[in-house]
Amino acid sequence: MADTAFGPHPDRGVRQVETAYLDLVRRRRMYGGILLIVFVAMMAAGFDLAQSRNAGRVIDGLPMVLSFPSEVISEAWDKRGNIPALLAEHLPSLIETVNIAAVSTLLGGLAAMVLALLSTRGLARWPRLTPVFRRLMDATRAIPEIVIALMLIYILGGGPVPAVAAIALHTAGALGKLFSEVAENADLKPVEGLTSVGAGWGQKMWLGIIPQVAPNWLSYGLMRFEINVRASAILGFVGSGGIGYDLKIAMQWGQGRYDQVVAIFLLLFATIVAIDRLSDHARARLVKGRNA
Amino acid sequence: MLEVRNVTRVFGQKAAVDDISFTVEGPAFVGIIGRSGAGKSTFLRIMNRLTDASSGQILVEGRDILALRGSAQRQWQSDCAMIFQQFNLVPRMDVVSNVLHGILNRRSTVQTMFNLWSQADILRALSILDRLGIVEQAPKRAEALSGGQQQRVAIARALMQDPKIILADEPIASLDPMNAQVVMDTLKRINVEDGRMVIANLHTLDTARRYCDRVIGMRDGRIVFDGTPAQLSTGVARDIYGADASFNEAATSTAIPADHGPDDAYAAKMLA
Numbered sequence: 001m002a003d004t005a006f007g008p009h010p011d012r013g014v015r016q017v018e019t020a021y022l023d024l025v026r027r028r029r030m031y032g033g034i035l036l037i038v039f040v041a042m043m044a045a046g047f048d049l050a051q052s053r054n055a056g057r058v059i060d061g062l063p064m065v066l067s068f069p070s071e072v073i074s075e076a077w078d079k080r081g082n083i084p085a086l087l088a089e090h091l092p093s094l095i096e097t098v099n100i101a102a103v104s105t106l107l108g109g110l111a112a113m114v115l116a117l118l119s120t121r122g123l124a125r126w127p128r129l130t131p132v133f134r135r136l137m138d139a140t141r142a143i144p145e146i147v148i149a150l151m152l153i154y155i156l157g158g159g160p161v162p163a164v165a166a167i168a169l170h171t172a173g174a175l176g177k178l179f180s181e182v183a184e185n186a187d188l189k190p191v192e193g194l195t196s197v198g199a200g201w202g203q204k205m206w207l208g209i210i211p212q213v214a215p216n217w218l219s220y221g222l223m224r225f226e227i228n229v230r231a232s233a234i235l236g237f238v239g240s241g242g243i244g245y246d247l248k249i250a251m252q253w254g255q256g257r258y259d260q261v262v263a264i265f266l267l268l269f270a271t272i273v274a275i276d277r278l279s280d281h282a283r284a285r286l287v288k289g290r291n292a
Numbered sequence: 293m294l295e296v297r298n299v300t301r302v303f304g305q306k307a308a309v310d311d312i313s314f315t316v317e318g319p320a321f322v323g324i325i326g327r328s329g330a331g332k333s334t335f336l337r338i339m340n341r342l343t344d345a346s347s348g349q350i351l352v353e354g355r356d357i358l359a360l361r362g363s364a365q366r367q368w369q370s371d372c373a374m375i376f377q378q379f380n381l382v383p384r385m386d387v388v389s390n391v392l393h394g395i396l397n398r399r400s401t402v403q404t405m406f407n408l409w410s411q412a413d414i415l416r417a418l419s420i421l422d423r424l425g426i427v428e429q430a431p432k433r434a435e436a437l438s439g440g441q442q443q444r445v446a447i448a449r450a451l452m453q454d455p456k457i458i459l460a461d462e463p464i465a466s467l468d469p470m471n472a473q474v475v476m477d478t479l480k481r482i483n484v485e486d487g488r489m490v491i492a493n494l495h496t497l498d499t500a501r502r503y504c505d506r507v508i509g510m511r512d513g514r515i516v517f518d519g520t521p522a523q524l525s526t527g528v529a530r531d532i533y534g535a536d537a538s539f540n541e542a543a544t545s546t547a548i549p550a551d552h553g554p555d556d557a558y559a560a561k562m563l564a
Contacts, residue, residue: 014422021388021418021430022411032406 076262086263090246094267096160097242100235101228104164108171109221115172116179117205123183123191125201140173149235163240167228175224182216183209215286222279226272233268243267293317294457294489299348299358301334308334309345310513316506319487321480323494323504323521327533331513332493336459339491340374341365352457370397373450377462379442383435387426387445390434391417394452420448424478440471447478458482460492464499473562476503497529498555 076083118124119133145166152162191208199207236244243264250260294316301309309331316322324332337343339350341357349356357368373394381390392409399409421427424444429437434445443463450458460479464472480503483490494500500507501521509517509524509532517528 014418014427017422017427017430018415018418022414024431025409025414028407 072258072261075256075258079259082259083263083266086260087267090243090260090264090267093236093241093243093246094271097232097236097244098229098271100160100163100232100240100242101167101225104167104232105171105221105225105228107164108168109175109224111168111172112175112179113217115176116183117209119176120180120183122188123186123205123209137173137176140169141177143170145170145231146235146238149240150238153239158239158241160241163232163235163242166235167231170231171224171228175220178220179213179217182213182220186212215283218286219279219283222275222282226275229268229271229275293319293353295349295351297349297351299335299338299350300346301331301338301343302346307513309338311348312510312513312515314508314515314518316489316491319483319489320505321483321503322489322491323500323507324491324510325494325497325500325507325532326510328495330510332510333461335510336374336461336491336493339457340372340459341369342374366397370395370453371455371457373453373455373458375443375446375450375458375460375463377465379434379439379446381434381442381445381449384433386431386433387421387437388414388417388430390445391420391448391452394449417448417452420451421445423451424448438471439467440474443467443471443475444478447475447482451482455488457489457491460490462493462495465495469558470562472499479503497524498558500524502555 115133115137118126119130119137121127121130124130124133148166148169149162152165156162186209190212191204194204194208232240232242233244233247236242236246237248239245247261247264250257250264296312296314298311298313299309300307300311312331312335324335326332334343338345338358341360345358348358350358352368352372357372360368382393389407392413395413396404399413403409418427418430421430424447426437426441426444426448429441429445434442437445458479463479464475467475476499479490479492482488492504494504501524504521507517507519507521507524508515509528511532511534517524517532
């Protein structure tokens with residue numbers, strides 16, 4: 001300690017550090033306290049605003065939240081004998097929905113890979129153009145899928161193609177951002193090694209970066225696949241076919257068709273579980289090698 | 293005070309620690325030496341309950357600490373500090389917070405999650421840092437410190453625990469000679485001044501000779517030597533490291549007991 005040389009108080013350096021650190025702690029606690037107060041105040045104010053703009057009263061409505069699901073389930077339970085047949089009946093449209101999701105995830109994922117590598121600091125082919133690629137991805141994420149799908153349905157007519165295009169576009173932006181964040185944390189030493197042997201940009205990315213990021217990219221990709229199954233079901237509501245269309249018909253009919261609604265939800269749930277299991281398995285393979 | 297009885301740990305088919313027993317009375321500085329894979333780390337991890345033993349007992353003041361479960365186990369861990377080769381600090385938290393982690397077991401979860409330490413705790417952490425000569429680093433992030441400083445923060449965390457026993461798993465293996473000496477001197481000071489038992493895994497014979505009251509040599513999970521540093525002859529060292537007559541002492545930075553040349557050279561290098 002430099003201070004000790006100056007005076008008769010050998011303790012002075014320690015005292016200074018002590019007061020400085022206690023001040024720091026006090027300041028941090030004050031900021032934390034202020035943030036907490038702001039958070040609570042905003043939540044309270046926000047609740048009041050939302051309450052005043054609601055048609056009914058939130059508190060009064062709360063007990064009713066479960067009434068629709070319980071109506072659906074009790075009716076489906078009464079007609080539970082129908083469900084196996086209904087599952088079989090809706091399977092083809094489920095396959096159509098899953099197909100839409102798979103194709104759009106694949107196309108969007110490939111675009112995302114390229115966009116991610118082009119917009120990652122330290123990896124980009126043209127570093128000056130990274131903001132351009134980033135804004136491009138922001139734009140694809142900003143437009144709701146349903147707007148693109150409706151526009152394309154208007155131009156191309158109903159069917160799976162508009163749904164694929166709409167979902168793929170959104171997937172490219174969403175996955176591109178996640179992929180680029182994963183790639184940002186990749187170790188650059190292997191890339192330096194490949195640079196030292198004279199590899200080109202494509203070679204460096206494919207052989208130096210992709211092996212490192214593959215497990216995370218794959219799990220993000222499969223997660224996106226799950227989301228896209230749901231998205232493609234929703235697009236069925238606006239006329240792009242698949243299980244969403246069946247669900248819309250069943251729900252519109254109201255009482256009397258709730259066994260169909262439950263059958264469709266069961267199919268969707270089973271699909272999501274299957275994708276999740278597949279994701280776990282594929283990731284373990286990639287991370288631990290073939291013998292895992 | 294410490295009695296190890298027939299402790300064994302089996303991984304698959306292989307025994308990493310194979311039926312070891314020894315007794316330590318009073319606050320000794322015990323060094324465990326042996327080549328890598330001899331089971332030194334596994335034994336320390338068993339003592340700290342980071343790894344479970346397959347069989348055996350470790351009695352500390354008459355209590356079998358291998359039989360403890362749940363909160364009793366965590367309480368034992370809080371009384372038995374561990375220092376790691378790679379320091380194992382939380383890199384993004386400041387030095388004082390890392391030191392305060394030593395008393396996590398004695399404070400409530402909510403209090404520690406929000407970093408609400410009492411002023412007395414903070415002042416105690418700072419006084420420990422001052423004792424180890426790194427109090428100026430107090431507000432810095434742990435990751436910003438050099439290896440030797442980080443290891444001293446880890447020792448400060450251990451002291452915060454106010455432990456009866458300090459376990460050190462290769463505390464100087466990733467440090468340069470200068471920092472290694474500072475860290476070993478610190479451990480020795482804690483051993484002598486506070487009367488805390490220190491058990492350290494060491495990979496070099498000269499460190500073991502210089503600092504330990506007692507040296508235990510392990511090979512393939514077994515204890516093959518147990519004695520004073522003075523009894524560590526070249527033949528014994530060969531036995532511990534499983535080397536033949538061509539064993540080169542310099543390979544483990546060893547000095548032959550009768551020959552102080554390398555030690556003197558080391559000292560001269562330190563003073564240079």
